[in-house]
Amino acid sequence: MNPTAAVLVAAREALHTRTPVVLIHLVSARGVDGEEPGLRAWYTDAEGLTGSVHNSKVDAVVAREAASVLVSGHPQMITLGTDGTEATRRDSEYVRVFLDVVVATPRLLIVGAGHIAQPLANISSVLGFETVVVDERADFANRHRFPAADEVFACPIEAFLEDYAIDDRTFVVLVTRAHRFDEAALRLLLGSPAPYIGMIGSRRRVHVVYKTLLGEGFRTDQFERVFAPIGLDIGAKTPAEIALAISAELINVRRHGRGSHLSIGDFRLGQHGGS
Amino acid sequence: MEKYFQQIVAHTERGERVASAVVVSSRGSTPQDVGARMLFFADGTTWGTVGGGCVEADVRAEARRVLADGKGRAISVELVDDVRGEGDVCGGTLEVLLESWDGGGTRAVG
Numbered sequence: 001m002n003p004t005a006a007v008l009v010a011a012r013e014a015l016h017t018r019t020p021v022v023l024i025h026l027v028s029a030r031g032v033d034g035e036e037p038g039l040r041a042w043y044t045d046a047e048g049l050t051g052s053v054h055n056s057k058v059d060a061v062v063a064r065e066a067a068s069v070l071v072s073g074h075p076q077m078i079t080l081g082t083d084g085t086e087a088t089r090r091d092s093e094y095v096r097v098f099l100d101v102v103v104a105t106p107r108l109l110i111v112g113a114g115h116i117a118q119p120l121a122n123i124s125s126v127l128g129f130e131t132v133v134v135d136e137r138a139d140f141a142n143r144h145r146f147p148a149a150d151e152v153f154a155c156p157i158e159a160f161l162e163d164y165a166i167d168d169r170t171f172v173v174l175v176t177r178a179h180r181f182d183e184a185a186l187r188l189l190l191g192s193p194a195p196y197i198g199m200i201g202s203r204r205r206v207h208v209v210y211k212t213l214l215g216e217g218f219r220t221d222q223f224e225r226v227f228a229p230i231g232l233d234i235g236a237k238t239p240a241e242i243a244l245a246i247s248a249e250l251i252n253v254r255r256h257g258r259g260s261h262l263s264i265g266d267f268r269l270g271q272h273g274g275s
Numbered sequence: 276m277e278k279y280f281q282q283i284v285a286h287t288e289r290g291e292r293v294a295s296a297v298v299v300s301s302r303g304s305t306p307q308d309v310g311a312r313m314l315f316f317a318d319g320t321t322w323g324t325v326g327g328g329c330v331e332a333d334v335r336a337e338a339r340r341v342l343a344d345g346k347g348r349a350i351s352v353e354l355v356d357d358v359r360g361e362g363d364v365c366g367g368t369l370e371v372l373l374e375s376w377d378g379g380g381t382r383a384v385g
Contacts, residue, residue, distance in 0.1 A: 004376045011280040025372055027349045038347035039374050075310035077300050098299040105278050
């Protein structure tokens with residue numbers, strides 16, 4: 001079986017489990033025979049290295065590097081001599097290997113299928129999030145209202161969240177129709193590895209939810225990771241604008257942005273390296 | 276899960292060849308991220324991006340050859356400075372790796 005076909009078999013597995021995979025490509029080589037560029041091997045935490053890049057010494061180093069690429073999430077190029085030691089392109093013998101990490105698509109779980117959820121699902125889908133919507137009202141949570149969503153579930157929110165696997169690439173937005181639903185959802189989410197939990201509502205509504213949960217034994221510091229009220233402050237008014245403000249916050253968290261203007265306010269010719 | 280794989284799996288399962296392109300290194304003032312990815316399908320449609328504009332035109336032309344001969348390869352793409360415009364090649368250099376994906380597993384290792 002050729003490496004790309006074999007990797008596709010592994011990819012199908014990974015698709016189901018949201019397992020990250022490192023694809024290992026030979027980019028170029030010098031002084032070694034018959035090494036054409038192409039996909040050679042892949043690496044997962046569970047299986048280790050499958051396939052071979054060059055010889056056992058090179059493969060051992062590649063496997064070690066692949067493990068660290070899985071942790072960092074950043075692809076990496078390495079240049080190795082045929083004995084597995086670090087090399088440069090000035091050496092007479094080397095292989096250049098690209099470790100490409102393919103991680104699960106970030107997912108946005110929208111809890112509540114009302115008037116904010118609709119534009120939010122559209123924007124989130126365009127942004128490349130796998131978009132999932134849940135609401136117990138079947139006349140709200142349906143394909144007709146959410147054509148861009150990847151999955152729409154019409155079932156009770158608590159029951160859904162108890163079952164649903166929220167991983168460290170699942171962003172969650174709470175836009176339910178009443179704070180008791182937000183509260184019920186938040187109760188289940190506070191212990192999850194979600195990188196983002198946002199909750200809609202006025203400061204008052206948010207306080208009411210926090211107060212109730214504090215009374216149940218949750219701690220104040222557990223609310224620090226919750227973005228509530230939700231969204232970047234861009235003066236959003238309409239449902240679509242609010243959805244945009246929420247989306248901007250998602251990107252800001254995902255990409256570690258600063259949420260401020262990029263504008264060069266005080267530009268004067270000649271002072272900023274401009275020609 | 277990963278839409279990149281989803282796309283490759285869906286197309287190859289229909290017996291189509293897919294060409295992938297990934298930016299493996301960049302030098303100079305390039306806005307492109309190492310790891311930026313694009314897929315090219317037999318019907319001319321694409322998924323993802325390796326940076327738009329001139330880069331994409333170069334990569335697309337190479338991807339067409341990959342779709343034709345099924346062979347992976349690495350190419351260098353010179354970037355045109357986006358202020359000075361065409362002709363001035365001072366925006367940097369990208370190295371792009373192209374790969375051919377075939378389903379089924381009947382093809383011999385190259």
